[in-house]
Amino acid sequence: MKKLINDTADVVTEALRGVELAHPQLRVDHQNKIVFRGDAPVRGKVGLISGGGSGHEPLHGGFVGPGMLDAACAGEVFTSPVPDQMLAATQGVDGGAGVLHIVKNYTGDVMNFEMAAELAAAEGVEVEAVVTDDDVAVQDSLYTAGRRGVGVTVLLEKIVGAAADEGRDLKAVAEVARKVDANGRSMGMALTSCTVPAAGKPTFDLPDDQMEIGIGIHGEPGRRRVPLAPAREVAEMLVEPILKDLDFTGGDGVLAFVNGMGATPLLELYLMYGEVAAILRKAGVRVVRSLVGPYITSLDMAGCSVTLLKMDDELVHLWDAPVNTPGLRWGA
Amino acid sequence: MKKLINDTADVVTEALRGVELAHPQLRVDHQNKIVFRGDAPVRGKVGLISGGGSGHEPLHGGFVGPGMLDAACAGEVFTSPVPDQMLAATQGVDGGAGVLHIVKNYTGDVMNFEMAAELAAAEGVEVEAVVTDDDVAVQDSLYTAGRRGVGVTVLLEKIVGAAADEGRDLKAVAEVARKVDANGRSMGMALTSCTVPAAGKPTFDLPDDQMEIGIGIHGEPGRRRVPLAPAREVAEMLVEPILKDLDFTGGDGVLAFVNGMGATPLLELYLMYGEVAAILRKAGVRVVRSLVGPYITSLDMAGCSVTLLKMDDELVHLWDAPVNTPGLRWGA
Amino acid sequence: MGETVGSAALGRWLRAFADAVSENADELTALDSAIGDADHGANMRRGMNAVVAKLDAAPDVAPAALLKTVGMTLVSTVGGASGPLYGTLFLRMGTSAGDRAELDAQAFAAALRAGLNGVVARGKAVLGDKTMVDALTPAVDALDAALTDGAGLSDALHAAATAADRGSDATIPLVARKGRASYLGARSAGHRDPGATSTALLVNTAAASLG
């Protein structure tokens, strides 16, 4: 295993030390592994927290700051944080207007956030939770864990952050969040496996001539394993199931997001974006905003994902609003 | 070779298509492979261009926009662009105040930019060139090609972009550029080799238990090959030769930049930043600004580099000025 | 050793479980690599190490308090799916233990069933979903059945351990419907469930250290 780390047990703790030193505008609670905006809690504003296993950076800690999250809880690598952390974050960002929990749909994350919400309620903090579940690679059914939360989470944190900044109340902010989740779909693929530091070896074996279509952000195997193919065919394999799942034509257009899994260089991501855009144009889908880069990653996995989000005037307005975080920044 | 590409011959062309589609505020000259800011040339402002082999993204195309470059020429992967491109870029950004060429010190880049400057002069455009050569891994001597231009190039493009934005003239802008180069030093390392698409296989073999210290951004072998070591020892190996080369104590402090080589995830880069900051503190070097992320990369190479830049009030002021590019953005 | 379970016996059991988790951590993680995210061994080890540290620090408490501490420690240190589930298991066992200083066989069995019910309430898995419930349910059923048949606690726990092992084996052909493995659909078949495997360790160490 080749990684820039010390002891595998200290990876998250030590990375958080670097985050704190590199971003004086953030505050890190090392004991609880929480990244706060320096001025949290913001009086009268709905607090937004998220969190999840580490290894997906910049998600979530890199999205803490004005216009986005108020705090993010870092779990061990690929392991949901625990309720204690979420409770501490909830209390730390509660400015009197309640707190929204943004939860990616994984059994562990959902259960831990549920326990935290129960604890927070007992402490008198008003909490709403919204669960992202945008991954079309996974069959959606009442009888399974449901779809995974992936790329839409990034867009949701930005958009909902802007809504909270505008002073909307908890119910309204949660409503925006649910609207984003309902209108977004994603699909990912991997060229190589990631390696979890504590495991010391690749999570899965992927032969040199194969790729995994429908991968999750924890190296969970995907829909199917297929021979390597040119980027334009990979783009088809990702976009087609998304368009099948939701009608993205008409309306006010879409936000198209090509995300890198961690080890895929920007050169390839832009090339992929060109392919995705070409397919969308042919399919009659109008792109009004875009995002290209590694925003929700899977350690050192090579690969990418595509997320489409149906936009309307409100979402465009919220997307364009100023944001000032280490991972996404504009207008501020 | 596992890459999200189509034909290896089309990688740069197709990535530029993606850049154009993803960033409507930029204009791409596909024939000459130039990324322009959409409003170039800016009347009365010194034009800034750079360029180099592709494969280092976001450098340089991702740094085009208000507050930074006016245009960037994209060569083939790891191959300097040609004078025709540089001439077209120079003419395209000349707003009447002359044009600065920002050149990384590689024989090919220097010679091609020299030819371009000769051609531009013949066309009546005033051109100055500044060469970055900050890599302490390379012995500096009159009898060699000199040091490579690496991490300082990113910082220089930002700072000099702000100086040009303030309306300074060509001589003054070039002077700021030389000041930045003179006050910056870098050192890089690789855990794995990159793979040039056209070559189809890794540039060098690096055993599973070895790393390369002093690597260049084209996979040029470095100072020495050593056994894998913990991050804190890697940080020592990078920072120590930098501090040996230039005194960074006292004064107005430094900008500390931990750069990812392309395949190293942010989690590890922040962990490295923590180690670098700890060493600097012990050495009496005060950090006043920082940058952490993959900004000057080497395709899919895993590894990182450290750059230190001595700051003063002027440089801090120019660094903090608004910038609006795909790769670096704040205040706008 | 004896027909009742007090705090000392619970401590022995939990330490034995911690050792078993530690020894089998790599295997648990390997199972989780195949159908999950390669952390179940690390998660359980982190949690059980924390539990052992708590036991070392405060050994002399009644069973209910001890079990609740174990549950809260697991909730607070494990994360993932297994944290809330194993945590709830022990929290509910603690509640079921009430103010008893010693749990007789019936009370221990009742506590374990309360734990199982907690796991099901929290995770909503049913038998056959390819989860820890597939090892825990048959184990609790076998424990009850053996006690009803007049067996002593030790024999009953050995029957429970055998049932847990069988339940863990039985997860192999199943298609997962809960947890991370459910994303795999049909491809999850042919792999043993990591949580069922760690639960079988839990019941086996109970048989070895209690009764």
Next chain:
Amino acid sequence: MGETVGSAALGRWLRAFADAVSENADELTALDSAIGDADHGANMRRGMNAVVAKLDAAPDVAPAALLKTVGMTLVSTVGGASGPLYGTLFLRMGTSAGDRAELDAQAFAAALRAGLNGVVARGKAVLGDKTMVDALTPAVDALDAALTDGAGLSDALHAAATAADRGSDATIPLVARKGRASYLGARSAGHRDPGATSTALLVNTAAASLG
């Protein structure tokens, strides 16, 4: 074939060089992997393919114009270090050719020396720096010497080719002082210089197709 070199002969030479570059592109890139950035083969192939396309499009021009077109095409398509250097080589050969329709042996040798001088002026490398100059200098010297000794163009070019090969071989033990390989310091020793290797191909194809 003959004792003078016109545009047709130059065209044959350049096509032969293009073929040789194409055949040896992988080897040139492999050499560049060892001490550079793994692109010399790709660079030269891209450039010479463009040159051949230009020759196909406009075959009937005088030597000076043809050589200048070759030089400009290389400058415009190769990039890297070899683009300006090979480009300058041919641009200077074109200037040296003047308005001759045919270059006799002396004029051809003078043109090649002018090209060498251009390469040195552009790249500032001296003999022993482990660059293409280490193949080109002995080749030009051998060509002059053979012609002075009364050899015909063909024999003289064969002598030049032998000298270029030797010059290329001689780069192996050298420590690079110019170009990308210089970053390696002492570690550059033990590897053949890619540019010297392609230059030896250039002189060898001249011997095979001219004179």
